[in-house]
Amino acid sequence: MFLDFNLSSIPHIIFGAGRLNEIYELIPQFGNNVLYVIGRSSLKKSGKWDEIEYAMHKNSINFSEISVNGEPTPILVDESVKKFRNQKIDLVVGIGGGSVIDAGKAISAMLPKMDTIKNYLEGVGNKTHDGRKIPYIAVPTTSGTGSEATKNAVITEVGIGGFKKSLRHDNLIPNYAIIDPQLVLSCPRSVSSSCGMDAFTQLLEGFVSPKANPITDELAKSGIKQMKDAIVHISSEKASDITVRTSMAYGSLISGIVLANAGLGVVHGFASSIGSLFNIPHGVVCGTLLAESTKMNINRLEQLGTKGENGLLKYAIVGVLINGRESFENINVPFYCSILVKTLENWTKQLNIDRLSKYGVTTADIDNIIDRTGLKNNPVHLKREDMNEILINRI
Numbered sequence: 001m002f003l004d005f006n007l008s009s010i011p012h013i014i015f016g017a018g019r020l021n022e023i024y025e026l027i028p029q030f031g032n033n034v035l036y037v038i039g040r041s042s043l044k045k046s047g048k049w050d051e052i053e054y055a056m057h058k059n060s061i062n063f064s065e066i067s068v069n070g071e072p073t074p075i076l077v078d079e080s081v082k083k084f085r086n087q088k089i090d091l092v093v094g095i096g097g098g099s100v101i102d103a104g105k106a107i108s109a110m111l112p113k114m115d116t117i118k119n120y121l122e123g124v125g126n127k128t129h130d131g132r133k134i135p136y137i138a139v140p141t142t143s144g145t146g147s148e149a150t151k152n153a154v155i156t157e158v159g160i161g162g163f164k165k166s167l168r169h170d171n172l173i174p175n176y177a178i179i180d181p182q183l184v185l186s187c188p189r190s191v192s193s194s195c196g197m198d199a200f201t202q203l204l205e206g207f208v209s210p211k212a213n214p215i216t217d218e219l220a221k222s223g224i225k226q227m228k229d230a231i232v233h234i235s236s237e238k239a240s241d242i243t244v245r246t247s248m249a250y251g252s253l254i255s256g257i258v259l260a261n262a263g264l265g266v267v268h269g270f271a272s273s274i275g276s277l278f279n280i281p282h283g284v285v286c287g288t289l290l291a292e293s294t295k296m297n298i299n300r301l302e303q304l305g306t307k308g309e310n311g312l313l314k315y316a317i318v319g320v321l322i323n324g325r326e327s328f329e330n331i332n333v334p335f336y337c338s339i340l341v342k343t344l345e346n347w348t349k350q351l352n353i354d355r356l357s358k359y360g361v362t363t364a365d366i367d368n369i370i371d372r373t374g375l376k377n378n379p380v381h382l383k384r385e386d387m388n389e390i391l392i393n394r395i
Helices: 019-029 046-059 074-087 097-111 189-208 214-233 241-261 266-277 282-303 305-322 333-351 363-372 382-390
Strands: 012-015 032-039 061-066 091-096 136-140 153-155 162-170 176-179
Touching: 012 019, 012 241, 019 136, 019 176, 019 241, 019 382, 032 074, 032 097, 061 074, 061 097, 074 091, 074 097, 074 153, 091 382, 097 136, 097 153, 153 176, 153 266, 162 266, 176 241, 189 214, 189 266, 189 282, 189 333, 214 241, 214 305, 214 333, 241 305, 266 282, 266 363, 266 382, 282 305, 282 333, 282 363, 282 382, 363 382
Parallel strands: 012 176, 032 061, 032 091, 091 136, 136 176
Antiparallel strands: 153 162
């Protein structure tokens, strides 16, 4: 077999229940002036912020905080940087969901700069970030985006002329990622459900991507194995089971590593375009479109004959994993592709993933959405009518 691939760096990963406490041992290596980027209310409601404040005072560490509500915007990042640029911040710590992690990542990257983040966003600005940043520690409190393991921060501006674009550089990968499943126990079930579907989407799209390699394949399979049984429990009474949350946290982390190296497909293409037009959670877009997009991809791969065999085999392998089989020998490809699609459809129903119409998306918006949607790293080319069908079925 001829192999030819790249593999990006990952953060120093600290994974396990209760391991957030190790952050106080890490901080001194960076300095004594810390900026915390947190969510608007969830961390404080859970009581964890009180514990963090107590520990910071106990360890004589100076700190400030900034709260993030929703996906980070250029205005939020620019105003945060302006406020703290002259305070000689030694370390930025992001504790929250994917939006908070991205906001912290962007703020750490822009604190050394003197201009707006828009100038450095892909497809928006005309500058390339040089990688200089304030050290950054990412601590996720949801299991979804895997942003704790990626080198980009997604910045959103919603509306006509809006965008959902990345600030990206290899050096923007967090210095440390602390994944403590105990922090996810208080995450609302509806949020857990959409985030979980986002993580699974990233594992699946990365696995079937043309850019996938043997390492990302094995990582994706390990994440799928962990998530396949846990995902249906995150909206049930078992959501408070630490083993369920640990499996989801692992799957989310691995999905970030996989997407950073293998890329993503049409579901995330839709998520980017829809997210730039409507105030809709990223995980909801992924969760609501995953089954339909997977079904369409499989149908189009089947039409390619022998050229589609590799893509179909990969989808079938995921079906095998979900079905609990360990052997990939003599796979009935059509059968296990069908198992995969049916399972994704069942998850969408079981987890009560909303349709796009709940957030104001109508059939009149479809053309604009498709115009903005990229198919980079999708395993098969989709025609405009294919994308139209996917959207109509979930509006």
